[in-house]
Amino acid sequence: AQSVTQLDSQVPVFEEAPVELRCNYSSSVSVYLFWYVQYPNQGLQLLLKYLSGSTLVESINGFEAEFNKSQTSFHLRKPSVHISDTAEYFCAVSRVRGSYIPTFGRGTSLIVHP
């Protein structure tokens, strides 16, 4: 079995400040890692994913996440946030082999203040 922990339920930050949303996972097998973003009253959108190769992955809107196998973490970062980044962010893991159904974290609400 696998599990995902998003330690912060809510992260308030001022516009143009840096932000880090934390994600830790637990799994006995190799996993793929994902971050999804959910804007109010919308479905989730895939933000970025780690499958293999470089441990640093980037999205088109300035977010990046780094896979750290030793710390079993996949934290999401952005050096300078915008008001439009206000949303719920979900970390998820799925097994590389076997059951592909992902396990989602409980989500972190990023609130960007002007």
Added chain:
Amino acid sequence: SQTIHQWPATLVQPVGSPLSLECTVEGTSNPNLYWYRQAAGRGLQLLFYSVGIGQISSEVPQNLSASRPQDRQFILSSKKLLLSDSGFYLCARRRGGNYGYTFGSGTRLTVV
């Protein structure tokens, strides 16, 4: 492109009434489909998934049921709604190669 349609977007139903939420997929055949419920502050709960027509797996025993009458159609139903059925219901499709999910825009259900 591969698109997921969900309707209605919002729904207010009285306790004890029936429910039918529909999800249809475009641009792909034989998709793996999923129903999730998102309750406030509780993350995503997998309710049902389907790997093909007539094939339904239930993850959580509850007041809801699902059906897959056509390859690209996935329906979530209830005969009698409970207050606890309120939430945001999301349909999702598995992307190829286990590269994550594509989600629909969701249905917000309020049972009153």
